Amino acid sequence: MSELKNDRYLRALLRQPVDKTPVWVMRQAGRYLPEYREVRAKAGDFMTLCSTPEMACEVTLQPLRRYDLDASIIFSDILTIPDAMGLGLHFVTGEGPKFEHVIRSSADIAKLDVPDMEENLGYVMDAIRLTRREIDGKVPLIGFSGSPWTLACYMVEGGSSKDFAKVKGMMFDAPEQMHALLNVLAKSVIEYLNAQIAAGAQSIMLFDTWGGALSQSNYQQFSLAYMQQIVEGLTRENEGRTVPVTLFTKGGGQWLEMMAATGVDGVGLDWATDITAARQRIGDKVTLQGNMDPCVLYASPDRVEQEVASVLAGFGEGNTGHVFNLGHGIHPTVDPENMLRLVDSVHCLSEPYHQSQN
Amino acid sequence: MSELKNDRYLRALLRQPVDKTPVWVMRQAGRYLPEYREVRAKAGDFMTLCSTPEMACEVTLQPLRRYDLDASIIFSDILTIPDAMGLGLHFVTGEGPKFEHVIRSSADIAKLDVPDMEENLGYVMDAIRLTRREIDGKVPLIGFSGSPWTLACYMVEGGSSKDFAKVKGMMFDAPEQMHALLNVLAKSVIEYLNAQIAAGAQSIMLFDTWGGALSQSNYQQFSLAYMQQIVEGLTRENEGRTVPVTLFTKGGGQWLEMMAATGVDGVGLDWATDITAARQRIGDKVTLQGNMDPCVLYASPDRVEQEVASVLAGFGEGNTGHVFNLGHGIHPTVDPENMLRLVDSVHCLSEPYHQSQN
Numbered sequence: 001m002s003e004l005k006n007d008r009y010l011r012a013l014l015r016q017p018v019d020k021t022p023v024w025v026m027r028q029a030g031r032y033l034p035e036y037r038e039v040r041a042k043a044g045d046f047m048t049l050c051s052t053p054e055m056a057c058e059v060t061l062q063p064l065r066r067y068d069l070d071a072s073i074i075f076s077d078i079l080t081i082p083d084a085m086g087l088g089l090h091f092v093t094g095e096g097p098k099f100e101h102v103i104r105s106s107a108d109i110a111k112l113d114v115p116d117m118e119e120n121l122g123y124v125m126d127a128i129r130l131t132r133r134e135i136d137g138k139v140p141l142i143g144f145s146g147s148p149w150t151l152a153c154y155m156v157e158g159g160s161s162k163d164f165a166k167v168k169g170m171m172f173d174a175p176e177q178m179h180a181l182l183n184v185l186a187k188s189v190i191e192y193l194n195a196q197i198a199a200g201a202q203s204i205m206l207f208d209t210w211g212g213a214l215s216q217s218n219y220q221q222f223s224l225a226y227m228q229q230i231v232e233g234l235t236r237e238n239e240g241r242t243v244p245v246t247l248f249t250k251g252g253g254q255w256l257e258m259m260a261a262t263g264v265d266g267v268g269l270d271w272a273t274d275i276t277a278a279r280q281r282i283g284d285k286v287t288l289q290g291n292m293d294p295c296v297l298y299a300s301p302d303r304v305e306q307e308v309a310s311v312l313a314g315f316g317e318g319n320t321g322h323v324f325n326l327g328h329g330i331h332p333t334v335d336p337e338n339m340l341r342l343v344d345s346v347h348c349l350s351e352p353y354h355q356s357q358n
Numbered sequence: 359m360s361e362l363k364n365d366r367y368l369r370a371l372l373r374q375p376v377d378k379t380p381v382w383v384m385r386q387a388g389r390y391l392p393e394y395r396e397v398r399a400k401a402g403d404f405m406t407l408c409s410t411p412e413m414a415c416e417v418t419l420q421p422l423r424r425y426d427l428d429a430s431i432i433f434s435d436i437l438t439i440p441d442a443m444g445l446g447l448h449f450v451t452g453e454g455p456k457f458e459h460v461i462r463s464s465a466d467i468a469k470l471d472v473p474d475m476e477e478n479l480g481y482v483m484d485a486i487r488l489t490r491r492e493i494d495g496k497v498p499l500i501g502f503s504g505s506p507w508t509l510a511c512y513m514v515e516g517g518s519s520k521d522f523a524k525v526k527g528m529m530f531d532a533p534e535q536m537h538a539l540l541n542v543l544a545k546s547v548i549e550y551l552n553a554q555i556a557a558g559a560q561s562i563m564l565f566d567t568w569g570g571a572l573s574q575s576n577y578q579q580f581s582l583a584y585m586q587q588i589v590e591g592l593t594r595e596n597e598g599r600t601v602p603v604t605l606f607t608k609g610g611g612q613w614l615e616m617m618a619a620t621g622v623d624g625v626g627l628d629w630a631t632d633i634t635a636a637r638q639r640i641g642d643k644v645t646l647q648g649n650m651d652p653c654v655l656y657a658s659p660d661r662v663e664q665e666v667a668s669v670l671a672g673f674g675e676g677n678t679g680h681v682f683n684l685g686h687g688i689h690p691t692v693d694p695e696n697m698l699r700l701v702d703s704v705h706c707l708s709e710p711y712h713q714s715q716n
Binding site: 163164165166168169172173212213214215216217218219251253254271272273274277293294295296298299300303307310327331333 | 521522523524526527530531570571572573574575576577609611612629630631632635651652653654656657658661665668685689691
């Protein structure tokens with residue numbers, strides 16, 4: 001493997017000094033880029049795009065050609081595991097992900113097994129291996145998975161949901177059944193992420209998209225406990241370097257201390273959480289990732305720069321411990337020029353915050 | 359007016375001793391009740407239901423016939439103000455509210471005026487007057503409004519939105535324009551709520567449905583500041599009694615202290631906020647309303663009762679300062695029997711928490 005030329009992102013996650021605040025953006029390979037839409041059209045359906053390593057590699061690299069990003073994230077979907085378990089993932093335009101088979105009973109859960117990583121999910125590892133070759137050490141490559149609770153939401157609901165009636169019905173009425181489901185998912189996520197690390201992923205993101213739909217006590221029992229298992233089960237070293245782990249619970253701003261206590265290296269913040277307050281709460285334990293409101297990218301480039309300045313000032317002095325990102329994925333209809341301004345202003349405006357201590 | 363026979367809800371909001379924890383439920387008059395669906399079908403469209411005082415009164419009273427609730431809330435919609443401003447509110451099945459005319463420019467905003475309360479919104483006051491007569495002092499009647507920011511979201515987006523692209527674009531790019539819009543809305547809400555109080559509303563709820571979509575600093579500037587104006591502008595006394603005000607920002611659990619500092623009597627909690635922690639944070643200043651996960655009503659009646667017990671225990675000892683509610687509106691597909699168990703268990707299980715001090 002080529003030597004890593006830019007390790008700013010990995011260093012910041014390990015709270016080592018950096019010259020500038022590293023930046024990457026959730027969903028940076030995505031629909032707002034015309035070159036992505038071209039590949040997506042060629043692929044036909046979304047799962048073909050995910051499961052064809054050459055295509056997944058190509059769209060992973062696209063944003064790096066336009067922007068001076070400090071990390072890349074492998075193009076894939078959080079629902080690859082339930083698909084590999086045989087649930088039949090497909091995407092309906094305008095409606096998001098759908099499963100052909102849904103999980104509603106103990107019998108459904110009993111049939112689920114940890115998927116064979118190379119046989120059923122080998123396409124993800126292939127995409128990682130190919131991307132690591134093509135990226136040629138420019139920036140690190142992030143691997144990822146959905147959290148067990150988030151996967152369970154889709155598997156029980158059969159797709160997206162506004163109120164989580166079915167999955168919460170199961171959680172409240174048959175908690176032991178829900179725990180059985182979350183257990184097999186946690187085991188699968190551990191194997192999946194370790195396979196990604198073995199294939200070349202240099203950092204790991206755990207996306208807990210629906211953890212914020214829970215009450216605090218249910219979050220602890222049904223989401224956080226399983227993410228804790230995962231953090232403990234990961235091989236956090238590869239190629240002689242630490243593989244840092246970042247946990248992001250959308251809507252979890254009230255539970256930052258609990259997330260930091262899992263032993264992760266980074267905690268993702270959505271934009272509802274004040275980054276100054278978050279740093280006071282957990283900044284001595286973990287690196288903070290975030291947290292600009294993605295809707296700022298609907299405004300003018302100057303306004304984008306102003307907001308970047310405000311997030312950087314919000315984090316404040318100190319030469320590490322912050323990875324700049326949005327507080328959620330980039331929206332599909334923003335102007336790619338605004339993303340350019342975002343990335344460049346993070347680097348340009350963050351330098352003074354790092355100089356004094358370097 | 360008949361004398362108020364049950365003032366448990368008003369007393370709890372003013373932190374006076376009560377014998378049992380009062381309970382009401384957001385959207386308690388609604389689609390989960392077959393008798394509501396009957397009236398709704400007769401009305402034809404939703405706005406006819408809202409704007410016909412006899413019908414609005416009838417559906418307001420329906421849940422009181424089934425359940426031993428401690429408060430009623432006038433049946434209406436949060437979007438009556440923009441409709442009265444001439445935006446043409448209508449409801450599309452499965453898509454929610456839509457406006458015929460949307461607000462996108464300074465010129466659009468300059469055309470907006472505070473609506474004439476009796477001419478354009480008299481149907482709400484008529485419904486309140488009629489309901490007060492019909493309810494015959496059984497329980498207090500709550501009046502309500504959407505927050506200025508929440509109304510602005512619908513007026514700029516033209517309906518519901520997933521990402522608030524347009525309203526946030528305006529907020530970020532043309533903040534003075536957004537402030538002009540919020541100003542006329544705040545003035546309108548003050549007049550509207552004072553008219554509701556004059557018509558007989560005995561308590562006020564301010565629903566800040568979309569405040570939680572903002573960052574902390576934008577929440578303070580674009581939502582909270584206008585709610586503060588409203589709290590200060592309300593006539594908080596009528597018929598010789600205090601008219602308590604409750605503020606509910608969905609997703610605002612990180613900002614409870616700021617909400618309490620507006621001078622409201624009650625702060626609504628969604629279910630992501632731990633009620634024990636919330637009481638420690640602001641329980642010496644305001645009454646807490648909430649906060650059971652509405653999805654518990656998809657579970658069995660016994661599980662509902664268990665969760666009621668858990669919320670009551672979470673609030674803890676002390677003979678006042680808690681109004682039991684869900685952390686969000688009741689879902690339209692729950693079993694009405696579960697609502698019965700909810701209301702009865704709140705009364706039954708809360709008695710011991712109040713006895714010691716009475």
